[in-house]
Amino acid sequence: MYQKTIYFLFFRNLCLVFGLFPEKIQTMKNELSNIPFLGVGLGFRSVFKSDLFLEPQSLDFLEITLDHYLDAPPSKWRELEILKQSFTLIPHGLNLSLGTAQGLDPKYLDQVARLIEFVDPPYWSEHIAITKAGGIEIGHLSPSVFSTEALEVFVRNIETAKRQISYPLVLENITYLFELPNSNLSETQFLTQILEQTDCGLLLDITNLYTNAYNHRFDYRQFLSQIPLERIIQLHFAGGFEASNGVLIDSHSQNTPQEIWDVMEYVLSVCQPKGIILERDENIPPFAEIKQEIKKAKRLFGLY
Ligand SMILES: [Fe+2]
Numbered sequence: 001m002y003q004k005t006i007y008f009l010f011f012r013n014l015c016l017v018f019g020l021f022p023e024k025i026q027t028m029k030n031e032l033s034n035i036p037f038l039g040v041g042l043g044f045r046s047v048f049k050s051d052l053f054l055e056p057q058s059l060d061f062l063e064i065t066l067d068h069y070l071d072a073p074p075s076k077w078r079e080l081e082i083l084k085q086s087f088t089l090i091p092h093g094l095n096l097s098l099g100t101a102q103g104l105d106p107k108y109l110d111q112v113a114r115l116i117e118f119v120d121p122p123y124w125s126e127h128i129a130i131t132k133a134g135g136i137e138i139g140h141l142s143p144s145v146f147s148t149e150a151l152e153v154f155v156r157n158i159e160t161a162k163r164q165i166s167y168p169l170v171l172e173n174i175t176y177l178f179e180l181p182n183s184n185l186s187e188t189q190f191l192t193q194i195l196e197q198t199d200c201g202l203l204l205d206i207t208n209l210y211t212n213a214y215n216h217r218f219d220y221r222q223f224l225s226q227i228p229l230e231r232i233i234q235l236h237f238a239g240g241f242e243a244s245n246g247v248l249i250d251s252h253s254q255n256t257p258q259e260i261w262d263v264m265e266y267v268l269s270v271c272q273p274k275g276i277i278l279e280r281d282e283n284i285p286p287f288a289e290i291k292q293e294i295k296k297a298k299r300l301f302g303l304y
Contacts, residue, residue: 032168032201035122035233038088038275040297042290051287058291061088063277067095070111080119091116091124098157099130099144113165123168125203128194143176146183146190158198170201170233175208175250188226201233206263207240211248220263229271237264238279253282256293264300276301
């Protein structure tokens, strides 16, 4: 670690001496390879607060939804300060809308940057999604067309975000209920191109992957064989439900079903993420059940 710091300082000084652009230094800070191993954790929700402080050893790190803090009063930021003392925190964004053709909202981006600086995490994450279009807030994560034009929009917006936020960015796959027309790329081509052109990591939501594979009748193993597995930094897992029309919905409202554990086992046999996060937003069970799921993920991750 000490040696790495010396190399970095040496390289940085060399850049300054020869007048190289500060963006080069930024690229070094964005490197995914420096992200430490994190283990298995939980998406933080206020409802878990007291259990987490009673049993902090039950998990390894927390993911916080950064949108919950952007316009929040100082007491909420104080909560972050307290959480930071016990856990590594990974900020997870909902509303940057990386697929918006009009570009990113600069005020929102400023707020996100401020919060990430405050948290000082190993990396931060956002979705490959659209939440704003033509000045309208859509109110949920909408999928993109898998087209060359949409790819250019994502790459441009991600580069804008990376210029302002020097922490590594990790992007999450989302679900889609139907395939949008006018795509000229496959989902795996689209995903791969975004990751490689922007040098971002992948937050592979295995429940989203399984949900899409089930709803659109494809093999998730084949999907995984077509994406850069070495870019997978983190996993999400959760339980959803099957609607009456047979469509799977990723609702984060149920315990993790066996099918998702099977996907996790397979994914962990083909890649080496740094961390795994359980997401639970509705129908919150007793904390003992949450701990059981984290324990099971730890076992599959080979942590004991
Ligand atoms: Fe997720």
